[in-house]
Structure formats: C-alpha cells, structure tokens
Amino acid sequence: MTTLRLILGDQLTRDISSLDGVDGAHDIVLMAEVAEETTYVRHHQQKIAFILSAMRHFAQSLTQEGLRVDYVKLDDPDNAGSFTSEVARAIARHKISRIIVTEPGEWRVMDMMRSWSHAFSIDVEIREDDRFFCSRGRFARWAEGRKSYRMEFFYREMRRETGLLMEGDEPAGGQWNFDHDNRKSLPKGAKPPKRDRFTPDAMTREVMDLVTQRYAQHIGDIENFGWAVTRKDALEALDHFIQACLPAYGDYQDAMKEGEPFLYHSVISPYLNCGLLTAREVCLAAELAWKKDQAPLNAVEGFIRQILGWREYVRGIYWQHMPNYVQSNALGGTRKLPSFYWTGDTAMNCIAQVVEETKANAYAHHIQRLMVTGNFALLAGIAPAEIEAWYLAVYADAFEWVELPNVHGMVMFADGGLLASKPYAASGAYIDRMSDYCKSCAYDVKAKSGATACPFNRLYWHFMIENQTALSRNPRMAMPYRTLSKMTDARRAEITREAQEFLEEMDRPPSIRHQTQLKL
Ligand code: FAD
Ligand code: DLZ
Ligand code: SF4
Numbered sequence: 001m002t003t004l005r006l007i008l009g010d011q012l013t014r015d016i017s018s019l020d021g022v023d024g025a026h027d028i029v030l031m032a033e034v035a036e037e038t039t040y041v042r043h044h045q046q047k048i049a050f051i052l053s054a055m056r057h058f059a060q061s062l063t064q065e066g067l068r069v070d071y072v073k074l075d076d077p078d079n080a081g082s083f084t085s086e087v088a089r090a091i092a093r094h095k096i097s098r099i100i101v102t103e104p105g106e107w108r109v110m111d112m113m114r115s116w117s118h119a120f121s122i123d124v125e126i127r128e129d130d131r132f133f134c135s136r137g138r139f140a141r142w143a144e145g146r147k148s149y150r151m152e153f154f155y156r157e158m159r160r161e162t163g164l165l166m167e168g169d170e171p172a173g174g175q176w177n178f179d180h181d182n183r184k185s186l187p188k189g190a191k192p193p194k195r196d197r198f199t200p201d202a203m204t205r206e207v208m209d210l211v212t213q214r215y216a217q218h219i220g221d222i223e224n225f226g227w228a229v230t231r232k233d234a235l236e237a238l239d240h241f242i243q244a245c246l247p248a249y250g251d252y253q254d255a256m257k258e259g260e261p262f263l264y265h266s267v268i269s270p271y272l273n274c275g276l277l278t279a280r281e282v283c284l285a286a287e288l289a290w291k292k293d294q295a296p297l298n299a300v301e302g303f304i305r306q307i308l309g310w311r312e313y314v315r316g317i318y319w320q321h322m323p324n325y326v327q328s329n330a331l332g333g334t335r336k337l338p339s340f341y342w343t344g345d346t347a348m349n350c351i352a353q354v355v356e357e358t359k360a361n362a363y364a365h366h367i368q369r370l371m372v373t374g375n376f377a378l379l380a381g382i383a384p385a386e387i388e389a390w391y392l393a394v395y396a397d398a399f400e401w402v403e404l405p406n407v408h409g410m411v412m413f414a415d416g417g418l419l420a421s422k423p424y425a426a427s428g429a430y431i432d433r434m435s436d437y438c439k440s441c442a443y444d445v446k447a448k449s450g451a452t453a454c455p456f457n458r459l460y461w462h463f464m465i466e467n468q469t470a471l472s473r474n475p476r477m478a479m480p481y482r483t484l485s486k487m488t489d490a491r492r493a494e495i496t497r498e499a500q501e502f503l504e505e506m507d508r509p510p511s512i513r514h515q516t517q518l519k520l
Contacts, residue, residue: 003027004096006087009037009051010105010399012058013275014231017127018102024066028094031059032086033074040108041393044220046227046362047270049211050396053204053229054274060203061230070094074210084112084119091120099124103136105273106400107322131278132312133158139316148418149317152177155309164283164304165290165297172290177305178250178298185434186255192263193244197226198233219342219394221360227270227396234268234276241266242289250299254367256350256435261357265365266303269397272311279307306366314405317419326404329384330416331423331467333377337386338506341373348455349441350431351376362396367434369395374411375426379459380503381466384414422476425463428454449498455506462499465492 005018005027022029033055038048052074059071070093072079072086080089090096103126104110110126117124128135134142142154156176159165165172200208208222228234245264252264271277283304290300318325340346344355354368364373369391377387388407392398409419428445432438438445438454447453464471464484472481484492 001026001097002094003098003100004030004087004090004094006030006083006099006101007058008083008101008104008109009033009055010274011102011129012054012231013131013278014061015131015278016102016275017130018100020127022067024068027068028090028096029059029062029067029069030072030087030090031055031069032072032079032083032090034072034079034082034086035074036082038074038215041389042218043215043398044358044362044394044396045211045215045218045222046220046225047393047396047398048215048218049204049207049222049225050227050229050270050362051274052210053200053207054276056203056207057230074214082112083109084116087116088120091122096122098122100127101125102127103129105129105402107318108400111323131275132315133162133279133308134312134316136316136319139312140320143316143320148421149313150421151309151313151419154313154316155305158308158312162283162308164287164308165301172301173297175301178301179305181298182250182253182302183434184251184255186252186257186260186263190252192248192260193240195226195262195267196228196237196240198228198237200225204229219359220362224360228276231276234271237271238266238268238277238282238285241268242285243294246286246289246295246299246303248299250296250302253302254434256365256368256372256431256437258353258436258440261361261363261365263365267363269395270362272307273397273399273402279311283307311402314409314419315401317405317409318401321415321418322404325415326385326388326408328408328416329414331378331381331413331470333381333383333412333414335380335382335386335503336507337377337382337390338380341387341390347442348376349443350435350437353437358394362394364395369406370411370424371426371430371434374407375424375430376456376459378412378423378425379456379463380506381463382412384408384412387412416470417474422474423471425460426456427460428456431456449494453498455502458495458498458502461487461492461495465496 005022007018007029033052059069063069070090080086099116099122101113104113113126142157143149159171208225211222228237248264255263257263268277272279272282286300286303289295290297340351341355344352344359346352350372354364354372358364388404391407392400392403405419409415413423428438432445443454444452445454448457464480471477
C-alpha cells in the first residue's frame with residue numbers, strides 16, 4: 001500500500017495537513033511543475049520563477065529530511081502538463097493505492113481533485129487547509145443569514161477567537177480599528193528602508209533560464225528577481241520588516257511615491273500565499289513588537305487587520321460563493337482592458353508608474369492596486385473578467401482565492417456590494433493627496449474638463465451618472481449623488497461627452513492617443 005501525498009506550488013509548508021503522519025519509508029511525496037499552471041493566465045515571469053524555485057527548494061528540504069520525493073520538472077520530456085495527468089503518471093509509476101492532498105487555493109483545482117477518485121478508482125482524501133485562522137466551515141457559520149458581509153464585524157470575531165491584540169474581552173488600546181490614524185501622506189525627505197533582495201542561487205538561476213526560454217512573451221523583468229525562495233530567507237525578510245518598517249507601517253499605509261515601490265509595506269504576501277511563512281507566526285511577530293514597545297499600536301493593529309481581517313475575509317467569501325461569484329457584473333462593465341495595463345505606455349503618470357513597478361517587481365502595494373489601476377478600471381467600465389485576468393497574472397502573490405474577491409468585489413463592485421459597502425471610486429484629487437504622481441504628469445489634476453484635465457476627474461462624474469440606478473440609493477453614496485443632483489443638464493451632457501471622447505481615444509494606439517488627447 002503506497003500513499004501518494006501531493007504538494008502544490010502554494011502548499012510549501014512543512015506542517016501542511018497533507019504531510020500529517022507521512023511515512024518516510026513508504027509514502028511518495030509528489031510535486032510537479034506543470035504547463036497548465038504556468039499558462040492558465042500569462043503569469044509574470046518572476047511569479048513563475050518564484051513558485052518553481054520555491055518548489056524545488058522545498059522538495060530539496062523534504063528529501064534532506066529523509067522523505068521520498070518524486071519531483072517532476074517542467075522540462076522533463078515525459079511531463080504530461082497538468083495536475084491530473086501527472087497524478088495519473090505517478091499512480092502508474094509507484095502503484096499507488098491512496099492519495100492525500102490538502103484542499104487547493106482555487107476552485108478550478110478543487111474541481112479537478114474531486115474528479116480523481118472516480119477517474120482513478122482510488123481513495124482520495126482532501127484534507128482541510130489549516131494554515132488559515134478561519135476554516136471554510138467557520139466562515140460559512142458566520143455568513144449564514146447575512147445578505148452582505150462587512151469585514152469589520154468578521155475581524156472582531158477573529159480577534160476574540162485568536163486573542164490577538166486583546167486585553168481580556170476588550171481590544172488592546174480600547175479600539176478595534178485605528179484606520180483613521182493610518183492615512184498620512186509621506187513627508188518630504190522621508191527615506192523608507194532599503195529592502196533585502198535575495199541573490200538568486202544556482203537553483204533559482206536554472207529556473208530563471210527556463211522561464212526566459214519558455215515565457216519570454218509574458219510580462220515582467222526576470223533579471224530583477226530578488227524574492228526569497230526558502231523559508232529561512234522569507235523569515236529574514238519578515239524580521240527586517242518587523243524591525244525596520246512596521247513602526248511606520250500604519251502612518252504611511254496609504255501613501256504612494258515615485259521610485260518607492262515598497263515604502264513601509266511588508267512585501268511578504270507571496271511568502272504567505274505559497275506557505276513559506278504562516279499567517280499565525282507573522283501576526284504573532286507583529287504583536288510581540290507591540291508588546292516590546294518596538295512598534296505603536298496603530299501600526300500593529302493596521303498590519304494584523306490586513307492578515308487576520310482582510311485576508312481571511314476574502315478567502316471566506318471566495319469559497320462561500322464560488323463558482324457563481326465570478327459570474328456577477330453588477331455595474332455592467334464591458335470594455336476591453338487598454339493595452340497600457342501591460343506596457344505602461346500612457347500619459348497618466350500614476351498608471352505608468354504602477355505598471356512599470358509591477359513589471360519590475362511583480363509587486364504593487366495595496367493602495368496602488370486599489371486606487372490607481374483598480375480605480376481606473378472601475379471608472380472606465382472595464383469588463384470584470386478582463387481586469388481580473390490582469391491582476392491574477394501580474395503579481396507574485398496572485399492566487400484566485402485572494403485575487404478574485406479583491407478585484408471582483410472590492411475594486412469592481414461587480415458583486416453588487418456583497419464584500420464592500422460601496423465602490424472605491426475616486427477622482428484625481430485622492431491620488432494627488434496620497435502621492436507625488438500628479439506633479440510630473442502631463443495631465444492637470446486640478447482641471448475638471450478639457451483635453452488636459454486628469455482622466456480620473458473626467459471619468460469620475462461620468463461613472464456616477466452611468467451607475468445612478470445601481471448606486472444612488474446606497475446611503476454611503478449620498479454625498480456624490482447630492483452633488484450630482486445640483487449639476488445642470490448642460491454640465492452633465494458635457495461630462496458624458498468628454499468622458500466618452502476619452503474612452504474612445506484610450507483604446508487607440510498610444511502614439512495617436514498622445515497627440516489627440518493632450519494636443520502636445
Ligand atoms: P502589507 O500591506 O504589508 O499587508 C500585510 C499582509 O496583509 C499582506 O502580505 C497580505 O497577506 C495581507 N493583505 C493585505 N491586504 C489584503 C487584502 N485586501 N486581501 C487579502 N490579504 C491582504 N493580495 C494577495 O495576496 N494576492 C492577490 O492576488 C491580491 N490581489 C489584489 C488585487 C487588488 C485589486 C487589491 C486592491 C488588492 C489585492 N491584494 C492581493 C491585497 C493586497 O494588495 C496585497 O496583499 C498586498 O499589497 C501585498 O503586499 P504586502 O505584503 O506588502 O502587504
Ligand atoms: C501558480 C503556479 C505555477 C505558475 N506553477 C505551478 C506548478 O508548476 N506546479 C504547482 O504545483 N503549482 C503551480 N502554481 C500554483 C498552482 O497554480 C496553485 O497551487 C493552484 O492554483 C491552487 O491554488
Ligand atoms: Fe494620475 Fe490624474 Fe494625477 Fe495624472 S493628474 S498622475 S492621471 S491622478
């Protein structure tokens with residue numbers, strides 16, 4: 001009786017449930033690099049290299065521990081290209097009688113796994129992924145009877161259940177949420193700490209060469225690869241964050257600055273999502289920094305809320321509502337994604353900066369994703385599926401369970417308010433307040449109309465007009481709709497005409513667009 005234990009590229013945790021009770025002498029641990037996973041969207045080159053290299057290093061550590069690892073490389077001539085076909089080959093190779101896996105992070109893969117027992121006439125045990133604070137069942141109990149969800153209420157229950165930042169039954173510092181302290185723009189002359197970059201070792205270089213050979217057409221600068229690919233290095237990155245960045249994390253969480261892609265953010269999401277770090281150890285490390293007076297409460301609470309609150313909340317929503325979640329399109333967006341999301345070739349400096357940094361690092365921080373590329377997609381009425389595929393491809397941390405609710409729900413409001421109480425639509429004034437992007441932009445952030453007016457300004461009121469039926473009864477949208485109601489018909493017609501002109505031009509090749517839009 002040989003048991004096959006399958007480990008996926010985002011399950012690189014020694015304590016993963018599929019390895020519970022592993023028998024080093026008899027069981028086979030299967031890990032497979034498969035073409036289907038590397039191409040189901042056109043992932044950033046660094047994302048592919050990160051996952052494959054982390055997989056190879058993890059396999060090496062299991063082998064050193066004495067486990068029998070069967071590792072199938074992407075360029076193995078017999079590689080059959082998918083999880084299902086590789087499991088089939090492994091069953092034949094090792095005379096397998098039972099498969100043990102941990103539930104995957106994506107519905108698509110869960111669907112695959114559920115077919116294996118029947119397809120292979122074999123016992124398949126799909127174990128819970130207990131790396132999360134909140135199991136799928138626990139979330140379902142919380143969600144029961146609620147028509148829409150709010151992260152804040154979910155988060156408070158998680159705080160009570162885990163005891164994180166609790167003083168008895170009360171939240172530390174007497175407040176659950178310190179968000180109002182966390183919206184400062186970056187002072188002039190602030191110098192965020194330099195980040196650790198991990199020089200690729202021979203194993204990573206081999207993977208980078210493979211990626212260059214096969215995926216040169218995918219977005220991204222592979223030579224700029226500096227991600228940790230082992231638990232040891234990921235722990236070093238965490239430690240550096242806690243010491244050097246966490247104290248200022250809260251204050252400047254929403255700030256953006258040219259040439260500073262990371263600011264005071266942790267840049268650990270790929271490590272958390274692949275399993276090199278666990279959510280629990282990261283939250284405990286942050287809490288300890290507060291207990292030792294090394295970081296203020298507003299920073300530590302703000303950071304823990306992202307993980308214990310948002311990360312768990314979006315996962316719960318994903319599993320509670322898939323596969324139907326992806327079908328909704330409450331605001332009816334149909335527009336194709338403009339090519340500048342891939343090239344960065346746009347006169348809008350904020351978008352150009354974020355796309356260039358995304359290409360360089362496979363990373364952008366939350367406010368860049370939400371209020372620049374996300375906000376633009378919302379205002380421009382991009383089809384949800386188009387922008388979802390982009391986010392899933394371009395970030396090293398992107399897996400559907402976390403990407404989809406953030407894009408479909410938080411950014412595009414395509415779920416009609418299930419995840420968030422209102423769309424995060426904003427004009428250029430928000431970007432101007434929180435960044436220095438507007439200073440070197442060809443557009444004028446103060447101008448509301450005309451060819452040189454900031455496109456976010458031109459699109460903002462158009463978005464409100466276009467979505468009046470869907471949004472005007474939302475109490476949280478009362479203010480913009482009151483302002484809109486005071487506008488004359490002539491002004492509304494002008495807004496619509498100018499926005500439509502911009503949207504038509506936006507889809508033209510960049511050289512023509514620049515000349516006609518900005519009249520340069
Ligand atoms: P920090 O700011 O240091 O935050 C700490 C940790 O909190 C992150 O590492 C992450 O694990 C967690 N976190 C923070 N915000 C969220 C959130 N909204 N949802 C879930 N976890 C959160 N995060 C992903 O991990 N994968 C994605 O594919 C992804 N797609 C996103 C798409 C959009 C449109 C938006 C608005 C957000 C998305 N996020 C995603 C959430 C967030 O932007 C990233 O987790 C964060 O930018 C990662 O950088 P960091 O590690 O420096 O985060
Ligand atoms: C994202 C990814 C990529 C690019 N390649 C692989 C791979 O070759 N082998 C593997 O096991 N996992 C890979 N992954 C991660 C999977 O896509 C991820 O495990 C599933 O989407 C489930 O979350
Ligand atoms: Fe972006 Fe508008 Fe500012 Fe230009 S002016 S950087 S387009 S917000």
